[in-house]
Amino acid sequence: MTRGSDAILQRMMSLHPKVIDLTLDRVWRLLAALDHPERRMPPVVHAAGTNGKGSTLAMIRAGYEGAGKTVHAYTSPHLARFHERIRVAGHLISEDALSAVLDECWDRNGGDAITYFEITTCAAYLAFARARADVALIETGLGGRLDATNVFDAPALTVITPISLDHQQYLGDTLAEIAGEKAGILKRGVPCVVGPQPDEVMAVIEARAARLGAPLLAHGQHWQVWQERGRLVFQDETGLLDLALPNLPGAHQIENAGAALAALRHLGLSADACEAAVTGADWPARMQRLKTGPLPALVPRAELWLDGGHNPAAGAALARHLSGLSHRPLHLICGMLNTKDIAGYLRPLAGQADRLIALSIPGEANTLPATETARVAATVGLRSDTADSVEDALRRIGSDVPDARILICGSLYLAGEVLRQQGG
Structure with a gap:
């Protein structure tokens, strides 16, 4: 509207x-x-x-x-x-x-x-x-x-x-x-x-x-x-x-x-x-659990999280939090801006995640291309590929690993796009 x-x-x-x-x-x-x-x-x-x-x-x-x-x-x-x-x-x-x-x-x-x-x-x-x-x-x-x-x-x-x-x-x-x-x-x-x-x-x-x-x-x-x-x-x-x-x-x-x-x-x-x-306190897109809405419905057996942190300190904080959760296969859906230290952000997460699917952030002029995010992810030891949209990435993970823990991450701009899709 x-x-x-x-x-x-x-x-x-x-x-x-x-x-x-x-x-x-x-x-x-x-x-x-x-x-x-x-x-x-x-x-x-x-x-x-x-x-x-x-x-x-x-x-x-x-x-x-x-x-x-x-x-x-x-x-x-x-x-x-x-x-x-x-x-x-x-x-x-x-x-x-x-x-x-x-x-x-x-x-x-x-x-x-x-x-x-x-x-x-x-x-x-x-x-x-x-x-x-x-x-x-x-x-x-x-x-x-x-x-x-x-x-x-x-x-x-x-x-x-x-x-x-x-x-x-x-x-x-x-x-x-x-x-x-x-x-x-x-x-x-x-x-x-x-x-x-x-x-x-x-x-x-x-x-x-x-x-x-x-x-x-x-x-x-x-x-x-x-x-x-x-x-x-x-x-x-x-x-x-x-x-x-x-x-x-x-x-x-x-x-x-x-x-x-x-x-x-x-x-x-x-x-x-x-x-x-x-x-x-309520503060969206800071390790926010998404339980209802159109995106969780695509992966009904998965655990879906959203976080907008985007620098190395945020990546380290995320890794600490995830390490304290019960075990599930962790899959990242990540989109970042081209002004950020992508490797520094992803490095703390590399030891915990099974795979990263990279996105270009829709409508954002300064997005890092999905192919570049995937390339940098590979340099820090993350198995990576790309998708055209959050929905595409979720369907792929839901098909491959239905009970995964999925974290959509890397940018507040991507988080905003996700919340808009959720009707937020």
Whole structure:
């Protein structure tokens, strides 16, 4: 179904020749023309990181909502439709409201150069400024220092989730360089919750925090989290929490939950809110089990999963989670972008998967051709071939190995296509 907002969003793609062009000048210009909606928003929690920031914010949101609070949230990219990026006072933005703020941003921008992400970020802030909420959760798009979201002088809290190599063409070739960009969200005097980090990353974050007088609440120093006897145990300087395990699957979600709990505790929320954070969070395409719908119906005896992770750290996290599941033959259906470290992503999975079927991502200009994904998979020891579609791949696996565990993986763009096919 074509919506009015779709046409406006398509028009906005033409305002800048580059999809990504990291600078804050154009955002500041448009925000000024809109009378600075970012200054009229509720208290902001601003999150950056390579992996886990979306899941961490989802848990923070669940904690606030479990405490009866109202939450704005801005995340990216979307999976099935753009509206997912903007959650106003607890609900996905309506079509009418989205079209209205997009139109207003288009008019105030006056045809000047601005990227799609920049102008839509301004639209989100405009929507947030006009609706009451107790908190606004903001996820960076890329990096941090020059990201279009990084316009808050005094957020209530910043969060930096685990940093690893990704987007090197924009953020730098080393972990230290990437950490410098992510740490650009730190603000003078504003506390920052820091998830588990390599030593060289932590050194960069600590140095910047010291310059800004920004107190750190760091994993391993100020808070710890672990799994014990089927429970999640969290400890900080306030005391110990004994909670249910996160409903988001994967061992890495224990650490994401820890960052969310550290944030909620610092922000003064109750133990009940912390319980709601781990039991009530929902974040699609992060080891999401697909049980009903047209795609699972093609493989009724199989176990079907969907994950949008796409870098080496995500591949390693997936491999750890899969190794803890009951044994079934594992088959991957994989499509990736041509900007990613395909071998680095697939290498941790190679020891567990029986086969990979590669796809080109439908409708995505930057897709890696299926033949190239299959070629790289073979270099890391994965038996591989190609298919024309997810349905084709599922039918083939269902015919060959009816009781397989099937993981559709490699890209959030592929995950979005799958959820659209599922009617999501």
